[in-house]
Amino acid sequence: MSKQTTDTDVAFISALAELLNKNDLTELSVKREYGEDDSLEVRVVKQANVVTVTAAAPAPVYHAPAASAAAPAPAAPEDPAQHPGAVTSPMVGTIYLSPEPGAAAFVTIGATVSAGQTVLIIEAMKTMNHIPAPKSGVVKRILVEDGSPVEYGAPLMIIE
Structure with a gap:
């Protein structure tokens, strides 16, 4: 393959990745034929990301003199x-x-x-x-x- 074909392939793969994200897909497979013995097979897979949630600091709570204390915020989950x-x-x-x-x-x-x-x-x-x-x-x-x-x-x- 020539350098021009390689640059074209990189642009093609980037376009597939963009298409994957734009259409909320998780996987995309394509085979591109260039000639009798020349082809490109691409499989783009979106890995499910591990989402970690951190608890934000609670807003200040103002109490009347007889009010009870606010419950503590839950602990953030551990990131494996x-x-x-x-x-x-x-x-x-x-x-x-x-x-x-x-x-x-x-x-x-x-x-x-x-x-x-x-x-x-x-x-x-x-x-x-x-x-x-x-x-x-x-x-x-x-x-x-x-x-x-x-x-x-x-x-x-x-x-x-």
């Missing part, structure tokens, strides 16, 4: 990516919790893992990448579903 035991994705890909379909999962909630032990697989570009536990501990939470897409840096599980 900020947890010290978070295992995050080192790449973009598809998560698999077991070595093959129908097999037992590498780990389950409550399982004890050793540093370096495979805890899941991320498929990227048709390559199965084993993701090791960064430290020894107990699996407290699994934050992804088998077969779901993940982005770089997304929290996958919590090990404490």
Whole structure:
């Protein structure tokens, strides 16, 4: 492919991403044919973002002398990516919790893992990448579903 075709492809992919957002789609697949043995296949997927909500400071409440105190504001939910035991994705890909379909999962909630032990697989570009536990501990939470897409840096599980 020439540089001009590559620039055109980049513009085409950007237009697909814009179309995805504009029409509130979650996935878009397109195959573009250039010739007999030359084509471009593009799959654009919008990852569901983890939304964290922080409680705003309550407005000042003025009470009459006999009024009761206001209830405290609820605590903000924890962001799993900020947890010290978070295992995050080192790449973009598809998560698999077991070595093959129908097999037992590498780990389950409550399982004890050793540093370096495979805890899941991320498929990227048709390559199965084993993701090791960064430290020894107990699996407290699994934050992804088998077969779901993940982005770089997304929290996958919590090990404490």
